[in-house]
Structures are given as C-alpha cells and as structure tokens.
Amino acid sequence: MSSLPAPFTAAHRSYVKRLYRRILNNELDWIVQRDLWRARALAIRAEFERNRDVHDPRALAAIFEKAEAALADRKHPDPYRPPEAPDGTKWERNLPPPLGPLFEHEKYNEEHARAGH
Numbered sequence: 400m401s402s403l404p405a406p407f408t409a410a411h412r413s414y415v416k417r418l419y420r421r422i423l424n425n426e427l428d429w430i431v432q433r434d435l436w437r438a439r440a441l442a443i444r445a446e447f448e449r450n451r452d453v454h455d456p457r458a459l460a461a462i463f464e465k466a467e468a469a470l471a472d473r474k475h476p477d478p479y480r481p482p483e484a485p486d487g488t489k490w491e492r493n494l495p496p497p498l499g500p501l502f503e504h505e506k507y508n509e510e511h512a513r514a515g516h
Contacts, residue, residue, distance in 0.1 A: 415447075422443055425470060426439050426440065428475035428477075
C-alpha cells in the first residue's frame, strides 16, 4: 500500500475523511434510493466509529489497507456523474458561442488564393 500519513496528524484526519467520503459516494453509486442508502451509510459510519479509538499505527495501517481493498473490490464500474460535470450527460452540450473577435474569412480567402497561384 502507498505510504499513509502519520497517525493523529492533520493529514491523517484528512485522509480518513476522504476515505469515508469515497466509500459513501461509492455506495451511492450502487444504491440510488436515498432511504435504502441511508441505512448503508449508517453502517459505514458505525464501522468508522468502531475504529475511532485505535491508536496503534500498525493496526491503523491494517484497517486502512482493508478498507482500501474493500473499496477497490466494490468500486462501481459506471459511477454516477452529475449531468454538467466532465463526462456527464450534458457536458459541453449547447455551449454558448465564443465571444472573441470574428474570423474574417473573406480576407483570409483572398490572401491564400493569391498565395496558391
């Protein structure tokens, strides 16, 4: 596994928060109905709370490795993307026209027609 931040630092807390968020978002990809997802979210929260008082760095590393492996095994093959996010269904649909200067095609054609003769 990649190197983990030292336990009980700001980087460690940030890593745990990101891991928790990634797991919740992955579950939301699998379970679309919020009422059903909520029960799963509470179970995930209980799992994180159960490991809250672990202070041994080796035990923490093992817990994180297990959690990352479980997340990788359960990763959704086609995760939800918000419609207007990159790769969403509306990404770059109906873009407004550019506001820059107009291209003067007649002048361009005249210059290049002379160069071609």
